[in-house]
Amino acid sequence: MLAYILRRLLLIIPTLLGILIINFVIIQAAPGGPVEQMIAKIEGFDGATSRIAGGGAEVSVAGSNYRGAQGLDPALIKEIERMYGFDKSAPERLWIMIKNYATLDFGAAILATAGLSFLGFGAEPPAAEWGTLIANGRHFLMTAPWVSLLPGLFLVGVVFSFNHIARTLEEVQR
Numbered sequence: 001m002l003a004y005i006l007r008r009l010l011l012i013i014p015t016l017l018g019i020l021i022i023n024f025v026i027i028q029a030a031p032g033g034p035v036e037q038m039i040a041k042i043e044g045f046d047g048a049t050s051r052i053a054g055g056g057a058e059v060s061v062a063g064s065n066y067r068g069a070q071g072l073d074p075a076l077i078k079e080i081e082r083m084y085g086f087d088k089s090a091p092e093r094l095w096i097m098i099k100n101y102a103t104l105d106f107g108a109a110i111l112a113t114a115g116l117s118f119l120g121f122g123a124e125p126p127a128a129e130w131g132t133l134i135a136n137g138r139h140f141l142m143t144a145p146w147v148s149l150l151p152g153l154f155l156v157g158v159v160f161s162f163n164h165i166a167r168t169l170e171e172v173q174r
Contacts, residue, residue: 020101024094099169107162114155130155 078087085093110130116122117131125132130151137148 017098020098021094024097099172105166107159107166110162111155111159 081087085096088096113122114129114131114134117129118135119131120135122129122131125136133151134148134155137144137151140147
């Protein structure tokens with residue numbers, strides 16, 4: 001039973017990394033991603049916007065003062081690419097995304113979820129949440145203290161681990 005639990009816990013890390021990589025590929029690296037969409041909307045090449053707003057390319061002259069005829073400022077394109085992280089290589093963008101996910105205070109989120117479930121605002125008692133386990137073990141503190149202490153110790157360990165990982169990633173990034 002312990003081996004099964006450890007296997008399941010150890011599968012969390014590759015699963016999360018897999019989700020992050022899939023998210024990275026779909027959102028950041030796919031053609032037609034956020035930068036290309038933003039540039040297309042600004043230039044009026046995204047179909048619906050140019051039809052509704054009237055792209056104006058047919059009637060404008062390149063030498064006129066009309067902003068649509070002059071094209072897009074290269075500095076603005078570079079700023080948009082920098083804003084979405086496309087001024088860096090793909091592995092560097094992936095590392096930044098993992099760091100941002102890890103530093104989103106997962107420890108605080110886990111602790112808040114456990115606190116809410118301890119107060120009774122979480123999942124119903126058949127579901128195993130740390131806060132619910134600690135709350136149900138309060139009645140056995142004198143006879144079997146491990147019923148509350150073990151989930152509490154694991155909760156503290158996980159929160160400290162996530163906070164340590166987040167701080168380490170922040171220091172490495174600097």
